[in-house]
Amino acid sequence: MTTTTAAESRSTENRTADLERRIAQDPGGFRVLTGDxxxxxxxxxxxxxxxRNRVRLQDLGVDVIVLIPDYQVITDRDTAERLGEYTDGLLLDYLALGIDPARSTVFxxxxxxxxxxxxxxxxxxxSVAELNRNPTVKDEIAHSRQSTVSGLMLTxxxxxxxxxxxxxxxxxxVGRDQVALA
Known part of the structure; x- marks a missing residue:
């Protein structure tokens, strides 16, 4: 786990405030890619x-693209069998929370x-060594409920x-937990 210093935290807050100002000035100049x-x-x-931030950005006029990475989930052997159900549920949740398909793209x-x-x-x-060093991959593997993971997890x-x-x-x-990695 990476710890964040006070200076790093202030720097992140300053970048975020600057980004918010830029979004307010020209929301059409941004295309957000996000998903679950x-x-x-x-x-x-x-x-x-x-x-709620996705809906807020959409409402400001930012081009919001919400990706449902169903191919990434096939690495989770215990989830793959219910993938269709989970994908449908995720889409319904997005719609219920205010993601508007007339103003945002979901796929x-x-x-x-x-x-x-x-x-x-x-x-x-x-290289494989670079993929193995990636903190996101390490975290996913550590939290996996599997005794082994497929090569797809590294991708x-x-x-x-x-x-x-x-x-x-x-x-x-990215989430606050990933700021140090971004």
């Missing part, structure tokens, strides 16, 4: 951590095969990079 892995029901932590990885095709050349740019950050490039996202929110 469909691994079960959403909860209040999701709402306060990210969902699943599986609906856009080109995303996975783009991931392949990206994988040729990183998680590469898949994210392909998603960002293909959607031309220029604003990719």
């Amino acid at each position: 892995r469909p691994t079960g029901a959403l909860h209040l932590g999701h709402y306060f951590g990210s969902l 699943c990885h599986s609906a856009v095969p080109a995303l996975n095709q783009l991931m392949l050349p990206f994988l040729s740019l990183v 998680y950050p590469v898949h994210q990079a392909a998603d960002i490039l293909s959607c031309k996202g220029n604003l990719v929110p």
Whole structure:
């Protein structure tokens, strides 16, 4: 776990305030790429951590793209069998919370095969050692309820990079727990 110093915290707060000013001045200049892995029901932590901010940004006029990374979930063997149910539930939760499909885009990885095709050349740019060192992957593996994980788990950050490039996202929110990694 990475600890954040007071100076790093102030720096993050300053960057956030500057970004909020820029969004207020030109919301159409931003394209947010965000989403949630469909691994079960959403909860209040999701709402306060990210969902209400997505709706707020959408309401400001920011182009919000919400990706449901269903292909990333097939690494979770205990979740994969209920993937359709979880994906449908996630979409219904988004709609109930105010994500408006007339103003925001919501889609699943599986609906856009080109995303996975783009991931392949990206994988040729990183080594296995680099993938193994990635803090997000380490955390996912540590919290996995599996005795082993598939090679697909290592591609998680590469898949994210392909998603960002293909959607031309220029604003990719991260949680406070990931600020030190961003």
